[in-house]
Amino acid sequence: MxxxxxxxxxxxxxxxxxxxxxxxxxxxxxxxxxxxxxxxxxxxxxxAPRRVFEGIDVSAIGRSRLDLARKVLGDALPQVDRLDQVAKEIRKPDVKARVARLAVVARGILAGVEQDANRLAAVQRFLTYYLPQAGEIAARYPVLEQMSRPDAALVTQTEGVIAKLEDAFGHYKDSLLDSDLADLDVELRLIETAIRDDMGKR
CATH class of the missing domain: 1.20.5 (Single alpha-helices involved in coiled-coils or other helix-helix interfaces)
Incomplete structure (x- = not known):
């Protein structure tokens, strides 16, 4: 279209x-x-829409991994857009804010994977399971709001799951960043040892 x-x-x-x-x-x-x-x-x-990973050096990551990352991100982007749209349809302020934050965090994770396709492994389950499920669950909330007498227990359970999804999204965001810190402890120990040795020579 x-x-x-x-x-x-x-x-x-x-x-x-x-x-x-x-x-x-x-x-x-x-x-x-x-x-x-x-x-x-x-x-x-x-x-013309920009392709994901456009201009990337394929030799630095491998064609198969790049194609997988491109497919996963291509499938995930409409799910993030869906969360954005659902957030606008929700009337209850705190639930609206939670769903909007889910979209923001998810978009940040997509951007992180696009910067480095090697990060995909850390968040692939998030992109292929949690993100689409979050869209499905969030999309039901406006339907509950339209009902004259919604099941109070179902409303409470739905709100609770959306809150837990916010925690899960945050966990995967941290997992994405953890991959950048994998060798930090080793580097810190090495620099501390070097400083101690060099300072001890004076």
Missing amino acids: SEDRNWLIAGFLGAVTVPGLTFGAGLPFVVSAGIGVAVFAGLLFLL
Whole structure:
């Protein structure tokens, strides 16, 4: 759908460029038409959605791992958008805020994996299970709010699970960052030893 819209926008602007340049600027029709085609092609390029991991060095990670990460992130992004949309539909302020935070944390995790596809292993279960399940559960809450007499126990349970999901999302966010700190303790010990040895020589 977005690609069709991009073609329409680029086609419209490219088309109106031709008479504008021909009659407005007095350029020959052939020149105006050439510029119109260039405008059309340029807009298609600018409006084209950016691919995940675009421009990455494949040799640094491996094609199969990169393809897997691209597929997982491609499947996960609509789930994050869904959480954003559901948050807008929820009326209860604290539940609305929790679901909105789920979307923010999830988007941060996606960005972290896109920066380094090697991080995928740490959060793959989050992206393939917790994230879509969070969308399913959150989407039911506005339905409960629309009911005249919703089951109070079901409302409470749903709110409780959303709260637990917020904790789970935070856990996976930390797991993503933990992968960057894997060797920090070793590096700290080495630098401490080096400093102690060098200071002891004075």
